[in-house]
Amino acid sequence: MATPTYTCDHVHLRSRDAVAAGRFYVETFGARETARIGAPVSRVVLDLGGLTLFIEQVGPEMAPAATPPHRGIEHLGLRVPDIEAAVADLTARGIALVAGITQVNPNLRTAFLDGPDGVRIEVLERKAA
Template identity: 65%
Template sequence: MHYACDHIHLRSRDAMRAATFYVETFGAREVKRVGGDPVQRVVLDLGGLTVFIEQAPAETAPAGPTPCLGLEHVGLRVDDLDAAMADLEARGVPIRTGITERGPGLRIAFVEGPDGALIEVLERKTA
């Protein structure tokens, strides 16, 4: 049996605002919108990964960032972590943790996306 990643599914208080963040910040491409006004789901292509961003019903959306079981964070790989973090900071993206060395050839940092989503930005260097 072989498993392959098909998509990640995020739920947001404002799906359009969240989609705009991923497009403007990480270069995602909007593939389609589902539903009318308001949009029920936005589908993005984020570096080859399909991302569904679903509009959460107002009565079920939590009031603040709430940890959940399941998806803990999204990891996005870059060639130059220093440049990426400088760019994200200049854009006003909230930085959760600065750059940390996690072992030979691995450096990571975390930023915050819409609805408190945790996004890891990482650089892997091969020896």
């Protein structure tokens, strides 16, 4: 039996305020909102550089996000062509980093911030090896 072909369809996040969380990704990273489902809104759907994000509205009974580091999805990684420019833009807009620019290896530099609902976000610059 042949192995099926798998492709990424979406990443599903949960939020106590899906609309505000969606606005963060739109304003911070230039995501594009493609849908709002339900009245009141139960899900916001975004296109973030070709990645579909579902942000589901949840109530106060939902447990809070785990504090990184933890098991499961550890972070979202967003590639940029110039990490210094990206970090300057983020900090100019008042977005605090949890880890500044780090040279991981000669071809990779990273920085981290926390998004809504405890989502850790990595901004990274990769150079050709």
